[in-house]
Amino acid sequence: MSIVFDDSRKIFRLLTLNSEYQIKIDDIGLLIHNYYGRPACDTDMTYQIISVDRGFSGNLFENRVDRGRSIDVLPQEYSGCGVGDYRISSVGIVAKNGSHSCDLRYKSHRIYEGKEEIEGLPSVRKYDDDVTSLVITLEDKVVGLEVELHYSVFEDKDVITRHTKFINVSDKKIHLEKAASAMLDVQYGCWDEIHFAGRHCMERVMSRNKLTQDIKVISSKRGMSSHHENPFVILCDHGATEAYGECYGMMLMYSGNHKIEIEQDQAGSTRIVAGINEENFSWCLEAAESFDTPEAIMAYTKDGLESLSHIYHNIIRRNVCDRKYMDVKRPILINNWEATYFDFTSEKIIDIAKDASELGIEMLVLDDGWFGKRDDDNSGLGDWFVNEKKLDGGLKRLSDEIEKLGMKFGLWFEPEMVNEDSNLYREHPDWALVDPDRHPTMARNQLVLDMSNKKVEDYLFNCISKILDENNISYIKWDFNRSLSNVYSKNLPNKKQGEVSHRFVLGTYSLLERLLSAYPNLMIEGCSGGGGRFDAGMLYYCPQIWCSDDTDAIERLEIQEGTSFGYPVSAVGSHVSASPNHQTGRSTPLSTRGVVAMAGTFGYELDITKMSAEEKAEIKEQIASYNKYYWLIQKGDYYRLYNEEYAEIYKAWEFVATDKSEALVNIVVKKVQANARIKVIKLRGLEENAMYNLEGTKTTLSGAALMYGGFAINISYGDYPSAQLHFVRV
Numbered sequence: 001m002s003i004v005f006d007d008s009r010k011i012f013r014l015l016t017l018n019s020e021y022q023i024k025i026d027d028i029g030l031l032i033h034n035y036y037g038r039p040a041c042d043t044d045m046t047y048q049i050i051s052v053d054r055g056f057s058g059n060l061f062e063n064r065v066d067r068g069r070s071i072d073v074l075p076q077e078y079s080g081c082g083v084g085d086y087r088i089s090s091v092g093i094v095a096k097n098g099s100h101s102c103d104l105r106y107k108s109h110r111i112y113e114g115k116e117e118i119e120g121l122p123s124v125r126k127y128d129d130d131v132t133s134l135v136i137t138l139e140d141k142v143v144g145l146e147v148e149l150h151y152s153v154f155e156d157k158d159v160i161t162r163h164t165k166f167i168n169v170s171d172k173k174i175h176l177e178k179a180a181s182a183m184l185d186v187q188y189g190c191w192d193e194i195h196f197a198g199r200h201c202m203e204r205v206m207s208r209n210k211l212t213q214d215i216k217v218i219s220s221k222r223g224m225s226s227h228h229e230n231p232f233v234i235l236c237d238h239g240a241t242e243a244y245g246e247c248y249g250m251m252l253m254y255s256g257n258h259k260i261e262i263e264q265d266q267a268g269s270t271r272i273v274a275g276i277n278e279e280n281f282s283w284c285l286e287a288a289e290s291f292d293t294p295e296a297i298m299a300y301t302k303d304g305l306e307s308l309s310h311i312y313h314n315i316i317r318r319n320v321c322d323r324k325y326m327d328v329k330r331p332i333l334i335n336n337w338e339a340t341y342f343d344f345t346s347e348k349i350i351d352i353a354k355d356a357s358e359l360g361i362e363m364l365v366l367d368d369g370w371f372g373k374r375d376d377d378n379s380g381l382g383d384w385f386v387n388e389k390k391l392d393g394g395l396k397r398l399s400d401e402i403e404k405l406g407m408k409f410g411l412w413f414e415p416e417m418v419n420e421d422s423n424l425y426r427e428h429p430d431w432a433l434v435d436p437d438r439h440p441t442m443a444r445n446q447l448v449l450d451m452s453n454k455k456v457e458d459y460l461f462n463c464i465s466k467i468l469d470e471n472n473i474s475y476i477k478w479d480f481n482r483s484l485s486n487v488y489s490k491n492l493p494n495k496k497q498g499e500v501s502h503r504f505v506l507g508t509y510s511l512l513e514r515l516l517s518a519y520p521n522l523m524i525e526g527c528s529g530g531g532g533r534f535d536a537g538m539l540y541y542c543p544q545i546w547c548s549d550d551t552d553a554i555e556r557l558e559i560q561e562g563t564s565f566g567y568p569v570s571a572v573g574s575h576v577s578a579s580p581n582h583q584t585g586r587s588t589p590l591s592t593r594g595v596v597a598m599a600g601t602f603g604y605e606l607d608i609t610k611m612s613a614e615e616k617a618e619i620k621e622q623i624a625s626y627n628k629y630y631w632l633i634q635k636g637d638y639y640r641l642y643n644e645e646y647a648e649i650y651k652a653w654e655f656v657a658t659d660k661s662e663a664l665v666n667i668v669v670k671k672v673q674a675n676a677r678i679k680v681i682k683l684r685g686l687e688e689n690a691m692y693n694l695e696g697t698k699t700t701l702s703g704a705a706l707m708y709g710g711f712a713i714n715i716s717y718g719d720y721p722s723a724q725l726h727f728v729r730v
C-alpha cells in the first residue's frame, strides 16, 4: 500500500520506492505539508516545525494565544487566501458577499486503489501499474466551497500526480479567480530553480538560478504552453549536478495559459504553486457545480538531474503518451516543408517520395499548402478541402502513389486556426475569437477559432474525418501557429468570458480525443511553430512533437538538451535538414546533422531529389544506423554528458540500454580549435565490472574505466565534426 493514513498521528504517508510525501492534519484542521524527500522511516516529520513568533505574521483565531503559530510560516499543503498567509495563494475566490477570503480546513478523506480520470482533461494513465490514490476534502464552511486534493502514487515510478477539484456546495455563485493544481512547501534548504525558457526557434533552454527571498514566475498567457516558458520547473539543491543532489520536479500537464510560481519566504522556506494562469481566468461556479484543474506530475530524487530526467522520461513514455508507442517503431519520415514550402505539385511530391523510398524512408508528410486557397500563409486556413488545382488528382492519387511505393502518408493540419480570407471565415465570422468592437490583433495574418464552441469542434471533426475516410492517411501533423489574443467567444455570455481560454484548451483536447477514438491507428504529431506547445498535455495525444522550427543541427543541440530535462527523446521530432540551413545559413556536415536528428524521432526535411549520389548513399547509411539503434535510443536511458568546462566547445550525450548491455555515445564539436585539448567523455550508466568493446575496433574497456576515467577522443578538425561511439558489453 503506497498511501498510509495513521489515524493516531493524523498523518498521510505517500510512499514511492525512493521518496516519501507526508501530510498532517493539525489540531485545528489545517493541512500541514510535513515533508517530501527520502523515505523517513515512519517518522512524523512535524518535529521539524519550530514555532517562532514572527512579527506581522498573524495567527488564526483558534491560535490567537499561540503567537508562534502562524499560517504565514507553517508549511501548508494547499493555501487558502486572504486569511493571513501572505505567501503565494493556491486559490482565489470571490464569494457572493464580495469577500475574497478562503480558509480551508480538513473535512474528510478517502484512499482507493487505482486512479480516476479527470473529465475533459488528459491525465497520467494508470494502465496495469499499481497505483493508489488519495482524495482529501477541504472545506470553507463560510463560503460553502469544498476543495478536493487528488493524489495518485505511482510507487515504482517515483511519481506523485496531483490535481484539485472545486465544488460549490452552497446555494450561491462562487467565482474562482485562481485554481492551482498543486502546491509544494519545502521548509528548509538552499535551492536553485531551473526552468526552460526561450523563443520561437530556440525553445526550452535551461536556465538555473539561485533562489533568494523573492518570487519567480514561470508562465504563459499566450493560450498555449508556449516557446517562451515551458510548464516544467525543477528545484534542486544548490550543489546539485547531473549525478548528485536533491531535486524536485513539478510539471503541469496542460497546453494553455499556465503559471508556476516559486517563492522563497522570510523564513527561508520555498513554495511552489502550479496551475492555470489566473490572468484572464475567472470561472463562475453555480450551486453544485464543480471545476477540475489540470494535473501536475511531481517527482523527487536524491540523485541529481539525470535521475530526475529519467523519472520523467519513464512516466511520459509509459503513462502520459499512449503506451503502444513504446513497442511500435515509428516511421522515418520525410517532410516537404523546407523542400518546397508552398510551391509544390503532385509530381514534385511523388518525386520526393520515390527518391526517399529508395533510401529507406518510410513515410512522406505533406505539409502546409495542400488545401483551400493556400499559396502562402495569408489565406485558406479553415478550408480543409484539397486544392485540386495544385494537387492534380487530389489527395487520393497522392496517397495511393505513395502507398504503391511502400510508404505511409501523413498530412499537415492547423485545425484551430482560420484566415479571414477563407470560405470558413466568410460563412462563420463569429467562429473566430475576436473582441467585439475592436480590430483583432493579427499574427501570421490569421485568427484563432473558438474551440469552446461545439459547432467549431464538430466542423473540424467532420472535415478531418472526411479526409481520413477518403484517403490512406496514417499520420497528422497538428500545427498551431500563433498565440491567442482578443480571447472573446461570441458563443458565451459576458459573464463567462473569463472561462474562454480554458474552454479553448478543453475544446482542443476534446477534438483530439474524438479523432483518436474514431481512428485508433492514427498517429498525431504535435507542432506549434516548432515546439510552442511541447507539454505533457499534448503528449497525451501526440507521442511526438516537432521540437523546433530551428532545424540547424548546432542550435538544436541546445534546444534538444534543454528539452531532455523533462521530456524523453521519443517525444522529440527531429529532422535532418538542408545545408546551408534555412534558419541560420550555417553549413554543417550531413553526418553531424544525422547524429543530432537521431536524438529524436528521426526524419528528413529537405529536397532529396536535389541531393548527389554520394549524399544519398550517406543517407542510406544514416537510416541503417538509426534503424540499428532505434530501440536503444527510444527505450534506453538518456544521459547528458555535461562538462561545464567544455560547454562551449562540444556537446555529448549517451543512450544506455536498460540492461546496460550497450551504450551509444554521441559527440558534436561546436567550436573547432587548432591544437585543441583532448576531449574526455565520462560515460554514465554502465556496469562497472563488465567489459565493453567499442564496436568496429579492438578497444575493450571496463565500464568503470569508461565511467570514471572516461573515453579520450581527439576530434577537432573541419566544420562541426561529430562522432557516434557504440560500446557493446562483451
Ligand code: DGJ
Binding pocket: 337, 367, 368, 412, 479, 481, 527, 528, 529, 530, 546, 548, 549
Ligand atoms: C510551422 C511548422 O513548425 C513548420 O514545420 C511548418 O509546418 C509550418 N508551420 C507550415 O506553415
